Amino acid sequence: MxxxxxxxxxxxxxxxxxxxxxxxxxxxxxxxxxxxxxxxxxxxxxxxxxxxxxxxxxxxxxxxxxxxxxxxxxxxxxxxxxxxxxxxxxxxxxxxxxxxxxxxxxxxxxxxxxxxxxxxxxxxxxxxxxxxxxxxxxxxxxxxxxxxxxPFPQKALVGCAVTTGVGSVINTAKVQQGSTVSVFGCGGVGLSCIQGAKIAGADKIIAVDIKENKLDMAIEFGATHTVNSQNVDPVEKIRELSDGLGTHYSFEAIGVVEKTLVQSVECTRKKGVTVWVGAPPVGLDVTLDSRSLVFEKSILGSYIGSARPHIDFPKMLKLYKNGMLKxxxxxxxxxxxxxxxxxxxxxxxxxxxxxxxxxx
Ligand SMILES: [Zn+2]
Ligand SMILES: [Zn+2]
Incomplete structure (x- = not known):
């Protein structure tokens, strides 16, 4: 071979x-x-x-x-x-x-x-x-x-990125219909989080990235708003776009630097749920204000979208065939x-x- x-x-x-x-x-x-x-x-x-x-x-x-x-x-x-x-x-x-x-x-x-x-x-x-x-x-x-x-290439994507992103929304966070969602990072996993939020019936889906081409893709995959975090403070902008309160859910699909992990917590409202989806390098410390979670907010980890592959892989392919998953x-x-x-x-x-x- x-x-x-x-x-x-x-x-x-x-x-x-x-x-x-x-x-x-x-x-x-x-x-x-x-x-x-x-x-x-x-x-x-x-x-x-x-x-x-x-x-x-x-x-x-x-x-x-x-x-x-x-x-x-x-x-x-x-x-x-x-x-x-x-x-x-x-x-x-x-x-x-x-x-x-x-x-x-x-x-x-x-x-x-x-x-x-x-x-x-x-x-x-x-x-x-x-x-x-x-x-x-x-x-x-x-x-x-x-x-x-x-086709095989589409099937391959289900083996990691798509299931990781969609699963983090549907299986890990169990996003509720009509809620507001922010997604940090619009690579394969982040775009899949956006798709998951759309499938879950989220009302507002705010995509954050530093590259305009990625933000254009985010719109194509179901984001309703985009934020280029190179130009504006994404936390302030997300609050502004969600009635001054922050989003109900936030997904961090980067896992490379501390900053976006912290922002993904700061941008949610009271009772907000943040999910860390990206796979960070060993030894990446995160410092949070100790009052960050005081209003009953939570941070969840999600590993391969909390998937049960023998259930979730066929499910993803069905969503694709029904035109709900790009x-x-x-x-x-x-x-x-x-x-x-x-x-x-x-x-x-x-x-x-x-x-x-x-x-x-
Ligand atoms: Zn992977
Ligand atoms: Zn086991």
């Missing part, structure tokens, strides 16, 4: 050939079709998450087809179209038993990892998936069988794996809602 491997932090990914074993008991071989380029992969490249072992095949927003199954596999068959999930839920831990699959203790892992044909080193798969590759072997429970009549519009560029480093450059420049790597 061919894969893009990260050997050192802050270095380009190396596209090379790896050898892969046949799937073992309970494992499946997936021929990958599309994998989205996510900020989380970029965090790993930058060394923000030093707990990720190297070398590793990045990529975790992936769709493909089951090409082979190991012994004992029951829930998927050869030929199934699947979306891979890095939080399938083990079914046994306390969180799974309570229905909180997204915070299960386990990540998918396989018995034997791919090996580089060139260097001979064993190569890890990010969050057990390793989606920037022509193939991967994953446990059966990480492959969610889905409809064939949605996925085509989210796909800005597609690249062959050889151009993967260019895809990360475009993401860094803030040019795209989402790029995908596609394999024929």
């Amino acid at each position: 061919k894969a893009a491997v990260l050997y050192d932090y802050n270095h380009p990914l190396k596209v090379e050939s790896l050898s892969l074993n046949a799937p073992g008991p309970g494992e499946v071989l997936v021929k990958i079709h599309s994998t989205g380029v996510c900020h989380s992969d970029w965090h790993v490249i930058k060394g923000d998450w030093p707990h990720v072992p190297l070398p590793t095949v990045l990529g975790h927003e992936t769709s493909g087809v089951i090409e082979d199954i190991g012994s004992g596999v029951k829930t998927v068959q050869v030929g199934d179209h699947v979306i891979l999930t890095w939080k399938p839920g083990c079914g046994r831990c306390e969180m799974c038993q309570l229905g909180h699959i997204s915070v299960c203790d386990e990540v998918p892992s396989v018995k034997s990892l791919p090996v580089s044909s060139e260097s001979g080193s064993v190569v890890n798969q990010l969050v057990g998936l390793g989606g920037f590759a022509t193939h991967t072997v994953v446990p059966e429970w990480a492959a969610v069988s889905v409809d064939r009549d949605v 996925l085509d519009e989210m796909l800005s560029q597609s690249h062959p794996i050889e151009d993967i480093n260019l895809a990360f450059d475009a993401m860094k420049r803030g040019e795209v809602a989402r790029s995908v790597i596609t394999f024929e």
Whole structure:
């Protein structure tokens, strides 16, 4: 198989050939079709998450087809179209038993990892998936069988960004109809928060970003108002746009600096709910005024949109097919794996809602 491997932090990914074993008991071989380029992969490249072992095949927003199954596999068959999930839920831990699959203790892992044909080193798969590759072997429970009549790149987006954003609104915050919502950051996840707010029936959806092209996209995805935080204080502007009170809900879909995390709390009204959706680097401290929450406000974390993938992935595809969830519009560029480093450059420049790597 061919894969893009990260050997050192802050270095380009190396596209090379790896050898892969046949799937073992309970494992499946997936021929990958599309994998989205996510900020989380970029965090790993930058060394923000030093707990990720190297070398590793990045990529975790992936769709493909089951090409082979190991012994004992029951829930998927050869030929199934699947979306891979890095939080399938083990079914046994306390969180799974309570229905909180997204915070299960386990990540998918396989018995034997791919090996580089060139260097001979064993190569890890990010969050057990390793989606920037022509193939991967994953446990059966990480492959969610889905409809064939949605294109693969659209399906891939459901594996991370879309479910993270829409899920944070619908599953984590449970946004109420007619409420006001602010969203900080209009990348793939933020745009999905905006879409989630629209699906939930929010009355006002205020999008905040520093790039005008992103704010234009926000309108296309359902924002009713936009705020360029480079020109104005977003907290003041959000209050002004929400009867001087602040919004009922606020979503922070950046997770890079302290400032926007604090603003996402300051801009809500009494009883307001702030959800931190972005995945921050290790060690990013946030200082809040101790009275920030005094009027019964709350801050919630949301991890992959509090999703239960075997329920939520098919649900997202239904919303897409019913015309309620825009996925085509989210796909800005597609690249062959050889151009993967260019895809990360475009993401860094803030040019795209989402790029995908596609394999024929
Ligand atoms: Zn992601
Ligand atoms: Zn579990």
